[in-house]
Amino acid sequence: MRFIAMMAATLSLATACLAAPLPLKHGVGLHGWLNWSPLEKDGHYRRPPYRSVDEWLSSERPRSDWPPGNEFSRIRKMGFDFVRLSVDPGPLLDGGPKDRKEALNTLSKAVRKVTEVGLHVVFDLHAVSQVPAYSVEIFDGASDSEGVRRYRDMVKAVAGMLVGIGSDKVALEPFNEPAHYPCDKDGTGDWQRIMADTIADIRVVSADLTVVATGACGGQVNGLVDLDPSFDDPNILYSFHMYEPHSFTHQRGETSDEFASGLPWPARNGSPESVRRHLAGAMQAAGLNPLEQRVEMAKAEKRIADYFQRGWDEAMLKARIGEAVDWAKRYGIPPSRLFMGEFGVIRMTADGRSGAFDADRLRYLRTARETAEEYAMPWAVWEYSNPYGMTVIAPRGDAVPDTRLLEALGLERQ
Template sequence: MKNRSFAIALISLLALGSAQAAPLVLHRGIGVHDWLNWAPLDASGNYRQPPYNTMSEWLSGYRPLDAWPAQDQFERMKGLGFDFVRLSVDPGPLLANDGAQRQAALDVLDKAVRHVVAAGLKVVFNLHFSSQVDAYSQEAIEQGADSEPVARYNAMVVDVAKMLAAVGIEKVAIEPYNEPHYYPCDDTGTDDWQRIQTAQVQMIRAVSPDITIVATGACGGDIADLLNLDATAFDDPNILYSFHMYDPHSFTHQRIDDGGWASGLPWPASSRSRKDVEADLTARMDAAGVGFVEQQANWLKISGDIDDYYARNWDKAEMAKLFAQGVDWAKSQGIAADRLFMGEFGVIDMNAKGDSGALPEDRNRYITDARSLAESYGMAWAYWEYANPYGMTFIVPTGPAVPDETLLAPLGLPPTAQ
């Protein structure tokens, strides 16, 4: 009888262990960026103490606070059909301080994470550089794997992992880095990112063997960039592998950062001819009073991207080839396809001026294709992002803070969601 009882207890323990040997279950997520990713600065140009925006500061950043409904925004996200938030957080205030001041910053973040999970949402906590303070920018930290800045960064990641583990591994995941700018993919880089990611996983595992970690490839974090990552060096069942789907950038990011006109490419490419797209863009420039010489200079800037876009005939089938690359990489590493994670995707909307962005119907077809491809492999996804004035947003960018209802169906959300 004692042996039988021991056997039953052992089986129960093994079953419990196997149930835990899986990452946090995630499905439909929404990115929240402006709240904690732009820590306010004081008059001297240093981070304000205590750091990070309050929720009111976040919501009133580019529209009146009374434009938002009284409902808690995270309860609202839950009601819309999302089950997790990818919460991007500026690591700068954590890197700038240690000891009691770092703990004060962690306390702010701990309170924020607990607020989100109290609304019934899980959290992917993403350390996500901003460029506000040069000393703590991505450029300043991204040095060799054995460098002092990287060591300081990794020590900070350990402190974040301890804070998140205390919230509960059934509620949170840690994503210790966003879009690394190490470039082994162009044959001029080193193995620095491989070593850094391996070290980060090992350090987090020393804090918690079970917390979900979101790892990523170098070269900016696109799906093809996973191909340069050797996950066998550190993989375990509680790791997800992130990629961002903005391919092709010529469609998702139609804009010219130093001024000019780039808008109206269709999705799929075959849905409108190049001639019609160029005629429409010319008409928008004419209506805005853009002169002939300036228009010709503009065409020189964008014609190469248009050439490439139509030459590849971008559509869902081309996008599917990228997903297949990622799935093939995962298979080669012994990783199930559903442990890939589409951590960001979206499309810049055409603005009122018409000089940047995609038309809503084209944006929505792209989002439908990306989301459905991810789901076909069982991958979780996070749409970029909840609310901002920059053209890639779930909440409309001006006026009353209501969802863009045309995005509900492309994201597979209930049509009655409000």
């Protein structure tokens, strides 16, 4: 009996050593297809829920802009090996068991469309605000709340659906950018419990399914390093999103008529004066009179001053990602099980009002990507196609990929 017990323990240890998360390397966020599930005029979800591929491709531009053929095969040919597929959880929470089953069947068919071309899928439950009852606030409260209980129950159902597709093809990311400020460090500990309990729920369904865990604080590095991974197992990835400094990556005004663009990266590649000259040129081209220009420039001054005072550069970006690496090492987690689940930079608009210059945008993306790859860390750039500036596909005209962006990501089109 003692020999049998020893053999069982040895086998268990060997199995644990062989366990590993879904192999992921180079990914892209796919947000427009299954997020923002269509609503009826009365504000309820359309049934069956979610968009078709054609509805997605024609939602922001004419369908004729897109080339013929399978769009997922096209993504694969660009060099991506997985998509981070963001999914509105609302239709899975709304209605009764029949409605949930219908939604799960729709999602299962959608995921299979992606995996059948050889892409892996990180299934990202990505709460949005169009139906307030199912926004991120549903899990931005007490760990024992009714909303959290219902959400966790839904996650278990999704895990079961994904296991049916195959744990060798898909991973589950149950939360996107949870708030719980201030990063749960000085708070109630609710996020720690929610994350740990959700992992336990999924493990009841499957020990093999890869799960993407995240810290609070909007999914930033700050939130991850405050997380206690006492629930760790070899099939867990740990996510953080990298949009720092936000003043550079998100150069867009709060209103459509503001001017917020031209900050360089790294900061040493420009100066406050060069940014002001750029903004002045954009304002003149937009027809602003001298008084209007002074007003708009005054709005931009603090942003410009703060950015150059910090002096963001390659070393600072690497150090920020390095904080996540140090956290992982502290807990004995290989840095290769970290996941840079989103990163991106808004590109310059044609009128020069918003965004970063191409050279600066590409330098930032290359540095972030290369830093992740130093640690064999998978990454997913944000995102595949949208008209708002962070996009692999050109935002207007023929739906062609940004080849310079693909180069910065180290991808070669096949």
